[in-house]
Amino acid sequence: MIDPIHQFNIDKIFTIGHIGNQEIAFTNSSAYMFGTVALISLLMIGAGRKLVPDRFQSMAEISYEFVANTLRSNAGAEGMKFFPLVFSLFMFICVSNIVGIIPYTFTISSHIIVTAALALLVFFTVLVYGFYKNGLKFFKLFVPSGVPIVILPLVVAIEIISFLSRPVSHSVRLFANMLAGHITLKVFASFVTMLGAFGIAGWFGAVLPLALTVALTALELLVAFLQAYVFAILTCIYLNDALHPGH
């Protein structure tokens, strides 16, 4: 029986040290993170600065323009001071997701701890910057204007709960999408080997799940990009709350 969860195993490569009794290990997850950052650096630094861009440089410029336009349209011109944060998040998630689609590789964002760390980074950036820029006026975020005074306490309670649940949904969305997508791929791929075990008739039957696996891989490629975009666009919308708290 093929185990669809096995691909998410974290294996230790070497030990860095200990904190108390807790071992700090360099794992395959860390290795893929370094690889992702190296790929992005290669793209962005190695792109060159020619007046007429070649393919490599175009790719770097398109990714810059794409994130910058998203940020400008969702958080305004002031939001551009957060461009490094949003661009790093987008590129890191996008490249790591796309690397994860290659068979036998490890998908970093299929672990809740990684996405939760990224989502909490955004959450606390919004919180700290919101209070730094607006002071106590930041609480206006929880009090929508034009609501009748009778139902205001209820609305405020709902707003606070929805604000606090943001990091949960922000992180779980990315994590669960990648996890579910990769499990689906593995399950359909295992149908191929199961049918293949039945001999010649099985081989002909296995064509169907094989074609479906290829189609699903294409879908996963779309999802990998889309989830990185969703993560970035939600980051922009949350940052917009910190920049302009009065609805």
Added chain:
Amino acid sequence: MDPIAAKYIGAGIACIGMGGAGAGVGIIFGNYLAAAVRNPSAAQGQFGNLIFGFAVTEALGIFSLLVALLLLFAL
């Protein structure tokens, strides 16, 4: 009831919640497409809103999938 059987039945029931998310995402993309066909020039400007609505709706379906995955593999 056998606890293992109850686990699998629970995982199956939890996945029903994804149907609601499917309907919701369908409504969002369907309405976007209807609006985009009527007024193609305004379609590009609403793409961000489309993705935002899709993300917020999909999150709820993903939560029910997560419950199913937790039942199957974690608990």
